[in-house]
Amino acid sequence: MLVNGQWVEKWQPVQASDDKGRFIRQTSGFRHRIGAESAVGFATEAGRYVLYVAYICPWACRTLIALRLKGLEHAIEVRVVDPRLTDQGWAFTGELGTDLDDINGARYMHELYTRADPAYTGRATVPVLWDRARGTIVNNESADIVQILNSDFGALVRNTIDLRPAALLDAIEAANARLYADFNNGVYQAGFATTQAAYDEAVQRVFDALAWMDGQLANAQWLVGDQLTETDIRAFVTLIRFELAYYGLFKCNLRPLSAYPNVMAYLRRLLAMPAFADSVRAEHIKAGYYSIRALNPSGIVPAGPALDYL
Template identity: 40%
Template structure:
């Protein structure tokens, strides 16, 4: 999750990723594609990190790029590995993700965000560029992907995917944060309307087509899904995005359930981590730190009916295999 900074005591803006090195297949960067060399550090609470978790799973890169899962509640020392024995990541040997940031840039005092890719041999952070990480998993790691891996960023559709992603990022992915963290009534109302105007437009786009771009799942669907799946559990109440619940927007609710029930999506979602992070860490919004029991999550597994729109979830590819035992999330209660 990237750092949100206050601006003029009223509006907030998201800081750009500070570490933007890329891992490339052609030797054009200091970091070559190499199986087993890198570790993806994520929080299951974080939508930006969840993008990378989904893409890694869909492409079958679990044995190629290992994954560390942080505690959903970080402290002033950054994301911590308290879910692991001795409170240390068993591969990197560190207690806090900030240690990898310091190895990359000694004295660094900026935000520590996930997703982050760390070079295992040196312990150095390679990148926290959440926009680029998933695109590179799709385009630079092709030789390491599983047989039948879908093309999530097809070249012929990239312009359209990029345009959709830009709108979704500005008004939805980041829009919920801009709405929730704003301290000014007028700015809040502006962001609120912009968010729901975009959700209405997306509903219209998806009413007669199963996916956002083309006839199969792409990067665009992944980026929208990670916000939709958190909407009723967090954003509707915690961030005051309460014109409508996701369950009250029929097209988007069916679309989100369709993706949730697709292998690689719902099987990466941990609602417990999501709720505990937002309601506990954002104490300026929720000073009591009480984590709500709701909403009822059983609706996520109900029929969605979107098969009638056609489309092929994985294009010419196939579904991913079972979730690795060590990466399974709890079933919905």
């Protein structure tokens, strides 16, 4: 991570943990908005902003899906890092079909953070929404970036879908909170638990969340209301990684995904939409997760699983 702008640490996949061995995720550092929502003048312009992502990363892929759903590909360029974290964090290698950083000439993602703030302290995470005009980070919190894409680009959007409709906002926020705690972050808490008790507790919550989703989807197409919302994006990014990474590497193996038929049908429904399907690079997901040495010292990437929905 960066401390006062210096890269100080070999990457530690086990981030902070509390006194019970539970994994704790850091909070994001750049939280600006764009257009009328911006207090500091980040104007709504086509071609000005760049979205840096990793296809391994569920948080980054939320923003990619939102970008596609809103029809903003023409206005915001995307650059992709190598899915395998290095001692210096995310790298631009050009391997596995990823990008070199032709925008900033960076070799590592942390260079963008120190360019934005020479004294930055924190992890150099993806996603990052970058402003080419000022040479700085607008925002590095995926939940904010989804909101920015949903509502800050005004007439530039080519699809008027509203991912956070006002009438559903309370239900969306409630579902998001539950999904984040028990599912999106729950799988990480199971995978990175450093005590049996912390793992047992986390893995149970993960499967409780799957049961809850299966119930919600028994008579509904979407998790909230009768339209696609941000909540469906959040569910999807964890579901699509479930069998590729979390079931094996994170030991989320109480039951197979096929034990949740409504969830499976929902996953297939989402995958039928290009915005969702195009955000999935199974090779990146496997290469990235299985390169976490603390969980997989040999670095061997498994051959399977063969999935009929991919």
